[in-house]
Each structure stands twice: as structure tokens, then as C-alpha cells.
Amino acid sequence: MPKSCSAYNCTNRYNNKNPEITFHRFPFSKPSVLKQWLENIGRDDFQPRKHMVICSLHFTPDCFSGLGNRKNLLWNAVPTLFTVPSQDTKQNNCRKRLKRALKSAADKWDDTAPDMTPPFTEDTKTEQMHEDAQHSHSNEEAYCQTTKDLAATDHTYSLLDPCTTKARLFNVLDANSWLQKRLQTKCRLIKRMKLKLQDAQRELLTLRRQLRYRYTHCQRYSQLSMGKLLRDLVKQ
Incomplete structure (x- = not known):
């Protein structure tokens, strides 16, 4: 199976025409380094697999070791050279995901729709109008829910739950207060140690x-x- 770079808008593939370009797998054995890789790649909802790779063009020269004939990455090497997608590209991707979700919902509705049509009467006309209204309402709810889900996945910085955000804010404030008290205690301790050191220096x-x-x-x-001893000896 040919290898291709997993970075955004990169078309490099493994072949013999470009021997200088090497491909490197994701560091699954080092979670902290892997997290930095994923943050720098910047692809939404991207989950790397075992055989996915990144080409060497996304690494700076100091990320490679000079041992051996091959280009070997250092253990803490992180790719930093990427093409950042524009805001218009992100919006287009969001619209595409929304269209796919709506198309999937429409296909699912067509599959579950009944094939047989009952005889058309006044009662069935009223029932049909009621069902159409319910169906339209359910489609609107599905559309709104899909839009909310896509907005949540596209903008991870948005506030999902005000109560949760408020609780987190109070926890952060409590932690900040505790850290400030601890910092003041450490400052007083350092001040006492400085006074003792000055006393010791004066005594020394x-x-x-x-x-x-x-x-x-x-x-x-x-x-x-x-x-005196020499004078006594001279006198003697």
C-alpha cells in the first residue's frame, strides 16, 4: 500500500523519484509528543492510524539526527511546517459536512418511507397533512441539531454549557486563591532564609x-x- 503524507494540502507520496523525502509514522508510544503533532497538524476530527505517516518536509533540519545514512527523527521531534487552511476553507468544509449529514438523513428517511399509498380520502388528506407537518418539524429539529453538532465540532472554543463553565470558573478561582496563599507562604519563608543568610554572612x-x-x-x-632571644644570645 503506497504511503502518502497525512498533512493538510500535502500531496507527497512515497516513491523512488524523490529519495530525499522521507516518511515518518506518528509517535503513538509517546502520548505527549503525539499530542503536539496533532495540534500542529490542525485537522478537525483527525484520528491517525497505525500506518499513517508525515513527510520530512514538515520538519525543521534540527529535528533529525546525523547518525546513519537514513533521516532519523529525534525522540522529541515535532512537525511545525504546515500550510494553515484559511477561514473560507474551514467554512466550506463545514458546509460540506452539513450537506453530507442532511443527505444521509434524507436517504435514511427515503429508506424507511412506506411504499404503498392508501386510498386518498378526506380523512387521509387530514392525516397526511398532519404527518407532513410532523415530518417537517422533525426535519427542522434534525437540521438544527446537526448544525449545533457541527458548530460544536468546528468551534471547540465555544461554550457548550454555561453551568459547567461557571463551575469550572469557580474551581479555577479557588485553585488560583490557594496558589496565591501558597506563594505568599513561600515568599515569607524565602525572606526569613535571606535574613538568616545575612546574619550568617555577618558572623562569618x-x-x-x-x-x-x-x-x-x-x-x-x-x-x-x-x-629578645637573639639579644640575650649576643650578650652572652
């Missing part, structure tokens, strides 16, 4: 001065003692 400076004074005094005393 005092000890050095005392040691220097004693050393100078002992040296002077030894010189005087040696001079």
Missing part, C-alpha cells in the same frame, strides 16, 4: 576579622620573642 565576616587579628598578633609576638 566577624570571625574572619578576629582570626586575622589573632594571626597578626601572634606573628608580631613571635617576632618580638625571637628578637
